[in-house]
Amino acid sequence: MRLRYRIMIPALLAAAAVNGQAPLHMDNYTIPVGKSGAKVGTIYTPQGAAKGVQLAEDTSGLFTVSKKGVLQLKKKASLGADAAMQYAVTLKTGDASESFILVKDEFNRNKVVAHRGAWKNNAGSQNSITSFRDAVRIGCEGSEFDVWLSKDGVPMLSHDGHIGGKTIEETPIAELTAIELKNGDHVPLFEDYIKEAMKQNKTRLVLELKPSKTGRGEQLAQTCMDLIRKYKCEAWMLYISFDYNICKKVAAIDPHAKVAYLNGDKTPAELKADGIWGFDYNWKVIDKDPNIFKEARKNKVTVNIWTVNDPAQMSTYLNAGADFLTTDEPEKALELVKK
Template identity: 45%
Template sequence: MLYLTNYTYSPNQPVVGTLHSKQPVARYVVSGPNADLFTIDKANQLSIKPESAKSSEPFYDITIEAQNPSGSQKNAFRVLKDQFIRNQVIAHRGAWKQSNTTENSLTSLNNAVKLGCMGSEFDVHMSSDSVIFVNHDPAINGINIEKTPAQELAKVKLSNGETLPTLEAYLREGMKQYKTKLILEIKTSKLGRSVALTDRVVAMVHQLKAQAWVEYIAFSYDVCKRVRELDPVAKVSYLNGDKTPAELAADQLNGFDYHLSVLKKNENWIQEAKERKLTTNAWTVNSRSDLQWFLDQKVDYITTNEPELLLELTK
């Protein structure tokens, strides 16, 4: 598999990212209909030509071929014009509370986009026949997701009338817009299938060419490390709160996403993380006073059920 260190460009930043492969590569070549819009230099940096970077096109699909004496391999990528929002607001399970809709639904995702949130967080579990569904809890309407086949889960209706979304449906919906990141939480399997779930999740993200949108979080440290193994340049943050910034940096994770109580107890971790160039995120922060406290600490992101309030405080 081939990797890019980044998947976005802008008129002022035509370098998209650097190409990497787990296998030795003699030469990278761009192919496909958009090949003439891009270049690859001797440092294996993929760049878009200036005139193309100024185009109104929101993205380009390209194919990269890695050539070596024993053969070649190809990967398809989608690179985006960088329009992603830079604020601290991550809507927890989408924006659902104020609009009285269902959390982790396509509507809550689109609400977060309309509000102007940096990210919309969501959770995934795997059915008994290995189809991935979006839901926070391991069960919905009394139905255990891990013990139920996809055909049965497809009949489940959310409280807002939507069908229980699959990961594929959620990603496809999220990829219709270019402003809000998709913060994908890989839930820990109660049946010991966390690695299998992780493998399928990362494969789906790559299959749909959704890398530019997706960042990963998980409570399982093994899952975080597995994502890093599968995609060495993916953005991965740890949720459980029992690892120091030094430990996260040693394992090459991107940062922490810890409960507010953990960070209030270990306030120094915020500065330590910044010194190690790790991202900092607090969850789930809902009161005005707590939101303001974390804003004063200058954390990178705040995950909240009250994105409207946090957006008001960040104006």
Template identity: 40%
Template sequence: MKKRFALGMLSGLMLSASLTHAQQLLLTNYTVAGDQPVVGMIVTKNGATPQKLSVKGPDARRFMIDDQQRLVLRPGKADAGAVSYAVEIRGRTPEGKVSVPFRIVNDQFLKNKVIAHRGAWKHTGASQNSIGSLQQAIKLGCMGSEFDVHMSADSGLIISHDHAHQGVLIEKTPTAQLTSLKLANGENMPTLGTYLDAGTAQNKTRLILEIKASQLGKERSLALTNKVVGMVKAHQAQGWVDYISFDYDVCKRIKELDPYAKVAYLTGDKAPELLAADKLFGLDYHFSILKKNESWIDEAQQKKLTINAWTVNDPAIMDWLLGKNVDFITTDEPETLLTKVK
């Protein structure tokens, strides 16, 4: 028993050390397409240049590291039927030896601008923010499926739009109790882990993850952010996930934790110039904000920020936004919008 305990302690220490080093090694991108074989550069979070890099893992034979320290898909090694490739990048940083697993998405993501708000639920019988509504969004062929994440009383990560479900406050309730609650379609309330598992089983629809600001204060919102980004990394889901939040400090914290994450701001009270200066990926504003500040659309495009508008259910407003060539439109009516972009 003592030997088993000691081995467990040693394994825990090794895992802790490995994770510490792992945070120092990142990719600048996590997707690859056959006609664009460069995945991205292998970098460290603190800017140091990693040394003695090599590729290992189940799909190592498909990749190489070029003289610019970029992970590159070898000619003729793409697998058209693969959802993703499993690799492990090994090297050395100032902190020591590093060995980090990654999943590289075989990029077949759709580019039709349609983001299903809380999944595709309105005409499908699925509940909002359920695995079913995600699967329906994938089945419809949406570019992305949006969902919301809260933190439970015991720091579990729970999928729900509202801060309470059936009168039960998410932030003051343990995970086990929350996941026993039923949604309208009979599913149990999902965790972020189960949602990521479902979403990363395909490579057509992106996962648009909203981090919900805590009702218990800024510190808890940032703790939630730390947990979410950590779980996305643990599931090697970086290639699928884009982040959004109404809390600007949450957006900036995501960028601190993962400088190459795609992060967009939701509230609509900041000009594109500030978002670009803080290296956000895009703005994600209510359509009324964009109609009131049409110049922001041009400014955002000039600064190479993506533009999303929410929540757009009126066909006339969809047409207006498509005419402005916004990048994405979030809607409860993905079926309607899909007919306009096909």
């Protein structure tokens, strides 16, 4: 569905540039299924919760905005199984407007995140379009992937800082995307992943923003967030990084982004204080602190654990209350959660 873009006056652009934020954003972009009048999300400006918001465009005619700035389905409107997957709306308050894509919420909720896609038991390479498609096909809740900036500032996928004999941050994007992977794939752009993800509403993207060896970590975060805003794919996105400044940058751009920290050196209370949604720590870090699940619940931060490939460990962490497990063996994890 095509969206109509609004042109903002220079003063509004300056206001929207605070922390790189859009003039309007929401705390949720998914639509509950089978519930009349269901709430979608509360609307915010960079200054806080928005009031006096108008629904400037709604081609479906299904939505309304309350006086408190909540976007929701109309009282008698609901989405059934045969309803469309995506809906475009434009919201406006004063001179500020922003368009969004809302998504029928049929996302999997089985806690299984495929590490670099579902590659180990399938045809594709790690961090390839094929491995993402296979993560969707087998039914994962999320598919994790790693993103760097090329020399010329384009976000692309690779776990390591070099690929095909080339150092990513020192190589133009045209050379990087020419590198061949298995199964007919080439090294993909982050933009390619966005386009592929938006074809479905079952598996979310777990974007790992890699620490930069050239001091461009926050530039990577801003560039990726700009692409997410361009494609209006917020409903599909989760974020992780080993670089705490990158995590804080993403949270500053979108205070409701679901951002998790990877490095293992922050307590749940510290994460909460910095507006970080959760932690995503290696299982060795988890095993050293038996109170970490209790502290996470106390501080209302989420728990993801990487990289858990042993079914016995998977069971232990799921029983302890893990919200997500990142694994190279998503098939084993999915079989376990089914039981």
